Amino acid sequence: MTARRPTVYDVAERAKVSIATVSFAFTRPDQISATTRERVLGIAREIGYMPSASARGLARGKTGALGLHSFDLLIERPQTREPVDPVGEAGGAAPDPGASFVPWDDAGDEFLADPRAFPLYVDEVQRGFELECRANGRPIMLSSGSGTTTSVAESAGRVDGLAIFPGPSAATTLAQVSLKMPIVLFSTPPGEDGHHRVLADNAGGMRELVTHLVTDHGITSLGFVGALRVADYRERFEAFRETLTDLGVAAPDEPLDDSLLGEDLGYTAVIEALRAGTLPRALVCASDQLALPLLDLFAAEGVRVPDDVVVTGFDGIFAGRLSTPSLTTVRQPMEAMGRTAARLLMDSSRSPSAEPAVVRLGTKLVVRASCGCAA
Amino acid sequence: MTARRPTVYDVAERAKVSIATVSFAFTRPDQISATTRERVLGIAREIGYMPSASARGLARGKTGALGLHSFDLLIERPQTREPVDPVGEAGGAAPDPGASFVPWDDAGDEFLADPRAFPLYVDEVQRGFELECRANGRPIMLSSGSGTTTSVAESAGRVDGLAIFPGPSAATTLAQVSLKMPIVLFSTPPGEDGHHRVLADNAGGMRELVTHLVTDHGITSLGFVGALRVADYRERFEAFRETLTDLGVAAPDEPLDDSLLGEDLGYTAVIEALRAGTLPRALVCASDQLALPLLDLFAAEGVRVPDDVVVTGFDGIFAGRLSTPSLTTVRQPMEAMGRTAARLLMDSSRSPSAEPAVVRLGTKLVVRASCGCAA
DNA sequence: TTGTACGCGTTATCAC
C-alpha cells in the first residue's frame, strides 16, 4: 500500500513526455496543447501523483504557508491519564468488525469541555488567523515550543512568514534568531527588532474599565492583580495607575498580587489581605484567566462578589460569561487580531520593502455582574 | 533586511568547514568535536541561519509534520465588512508613534464571540489533534479546500500523514486521489479505501437519548431532523429508528425534515407540521447546530420548549449550554477523537505495515432542559 | 573527525 509516492518522472514516463511537460501541465496549463495536458493529468490522477511541497518549496524558494508559533504560554494541563489507546480491545457494542471501541471517559472530557480551558485568548486569535489564511487559500503551520532557539527556527523553515505568541522566554530567544522573513508579534510592545506588532489597546480598555468603576460605582479603593513580567499586563497596570491618578484616586505603586498564570496561582497576597481585612473594594485583574479562579477562591471563602469585593478581568474569553457572577471585563478583538496578523504577513511577503507595522486594535468594555451592574 | 536566507554553505564558508560538518552540528551533535560544533552553531546563530524545511524534507523523504484538512464543512460566514485594514489612519489615542489604530467594531466581533459560531465540533476535534501533536513536538499543517483534487493534494505534499474532515464532496475527491500516506478520516463509516477511521459511537449515543425520551419522559411521538447525506447523521437516524422499534414505538421511515447545515436551514417541513398541528412530541435533531436555530424558530413562533415540543441535539458543543432552554444532547469526545487521530498517524508512519484502524469512541448522554429534565 | 559528491522532486531557463 505504501509504495513510493509517484513523481514527475513516473508520470512523464507513462505519458511519454518529459518532466518539464508534466510540470507545465500543472503550473502553466495554457502553455501546452490541450491533448497532452489531458493525457498527463489523466495519468497523474490515475497513478495518484501529487507534487511534493518540499521539492516545490525548494525550487521556488518559498513554501506558500504561513506559520503560527506559540512560545508555550498556553499551559498544557497535566494529562492525568494515558491518552486514549486506539489499539485497545473491542468492548462495548462495537458494530464494526475489527474496530476498536474506546468507552466514554469522563476524565478525558473535562467537565464536558471546560470553557475555562479551551477557547482562550490565544485560541480565538488563532481562529482569526486561520479564517484569514483560509480565505486566501494559504495553508497554516502550527508549531509550539519553549526556549530553545531551534524550535522557532524549525518551524520558521517551513513558512514564508511567522506570527508569534510570545512567552516569557520569547524575547531572548527571538533576539538571537534574526529571522529572515516577515514576523508578527502578538501582544508585544513596539521595539527595534524590525518585526511587526499586533496588539490590543490595553491602555484605552483599562481606562474605560477603571473609569467605570470609579465614576459609575463610586469605588475609590482598587487593587491590581497580575505579574508585570507579561508585557500586556504591564501596559494594563500602567494605564490602571494613570487613570486612577487622573481621576484623583489613590493609585497603588505596584500590583497587590503578582500571581502568574501557570506558575503559582496562589493569590497569596490577596488571601493575606483578605485575612487582614485590608482587601480593596475592587480587584482589577490583568486577565480573565486570572480573575476567574479568584471568583472561585472568594466563593470558597464566603466572600461575596460584587457585594464584598468587585472583581474584573481583561480579554473577554467565553468562560467569563458562564461564571457566577458573570465577569465584567474588557474585550479584545481577538479574531480581528489574528486576521490582521495574517494579512500583515501576506502583504509584507509580497512587498518586503515595507516598514514594520504596529497595529493597535480597539477594545470594548463589557459590563456584567461582577462589578455590580447586571443582576 | 530581507536578504537571501542563509544556507549551510554560508555557515560553512564563514566557519571554515564543509557543509557536512554544519549539517552534523545540527543533526548529530556528538559526531563532531565540541569546539567546531560551538563555532558552527555560533556562526549559524549570528547570521540567522535556519535549516530549510523544504530542503530537509526533500532529502529525508519526510517532513515531520502532520496535516489536518477540512473539506469545507465549516461554513465561513460571509464577511459583511472589509477585513481590518492595518494601514488605516492613526485615529483614537494611539500611544505608539507610527502605529495604526483600528477602532473597535462591533460587527467585527460578532456578539462578543458567538459560541454558536466558534467552538464547534470541528474546532474541538482540531484542538485535540493540536494538543497531541504538540505533546510530541510535531508541527501541524492546517489546510482546507473544497472539491478540487489539488487542494487536498497540495497539503498532502507537505505532511507525513493527514487527518481529514470529510465534507459532502470528500468521497469522490478522495477516491480520485489515492494518497500514498497514512490517512485518518473523521466521522466516516468504515470502507475499503485503506484509510483509518475515527468516529463517535453514534448508534450507542442515539440509543441512550431515545431511550431516555421514551422511557423517562414517556414520549411516543418522535421526529428526526437532519439530512441523510451526512454519514454521521445517517448512522444516527438508523439508530433512532432501531431504538424506537425495539421499544415498541412507531418509527418514522424517514426524517421529518432534512434541512442541511449551511444550505437551507429553512426547516420547511417542521414549519409545515407546526402549522398543520402535526408536530411530534419530540424533535430529535441530528446535531446541535441543527437544534439550536430550531429553538430560535420555536421561540419566535411562540412554541414552548420543552412544554409544547421537546428538542434534542447531538455533539455537545458549547453553545448548547447557553441556549434557552439549554440543550439536551449527546456529547462526542471530540478532544479524544482528535488525539486519537494524531496518534494513529504517528504510529502508522512509524510502522506502515499496520492494518487500517477503525476507532469508535463512546459518547455520553447530557440531559439538560430542552427535554424537560432540568429546570 | 571532517570533506566530497550525489540524490531528493520540483521549477525555470533555455534550446529545439
Added chain:
DNA sequence: GTGATAACGCGTACAA
C-alpha cells in the same frame, strides 16, 4: 509546444 538541464538546500554514504 516540447525537451534537456541547471539550480534549489540539505542529508548522507563514502572517502580521506
